Amino acid sequence: MESPKKIAHEIGGVKNDALRFGLHGVKSDIVGSHPLESSYESQKKSQEATKKTIIAHTYGAALPLKMDMDRQILSRFQRPPGPIPSSMLGLEVYTGAVDSFGFEDYLNDPRDSETFKPVDFHHGMEVRLGISKGPVAPSFM
Secondary structure (H helix, E strand, O other), rough: OOOOOOOOOOOOOHHHOHHHOOOOHHHHHHOOOHHHHHHHHHHHHHHHHHHHHHHHHHHHHHHHHHHHHHHHHHOOOOOOOOOOOOOHHHHHHHHHHHHHHHHHEEEEEEEHOOOEOOOOOOHHHHHHOOEEEEOOOEOOO
């Protein structure tokens, strides 16, 4: 008996599925949203690298490795995709991000915007389980 033939779900990749994820812009992949954003990210990475070298010189080479492993473990704890997003409180406490004061603390939360598309629970779980490919949820329109 002949096996059923399958037609590929996407042509040119899942990111090009305009009906499911909206129109995709190339500019956001190439350039950050603001010039200061790239300098902020590079400064943040260099600060973390300096902190790791100081910890390695002070406490030994094993502690930065243990800290990276703990960070990876804490970054995996997430709620299923749905209306309530994962807060990642354990990771924020571990990295010290709880003490930072971001724009979402004094401006509106981007998830409350009218242009924000809600997360498709079924597609998000399919992506998480490896059944489907593509981003879990579309971002802003």
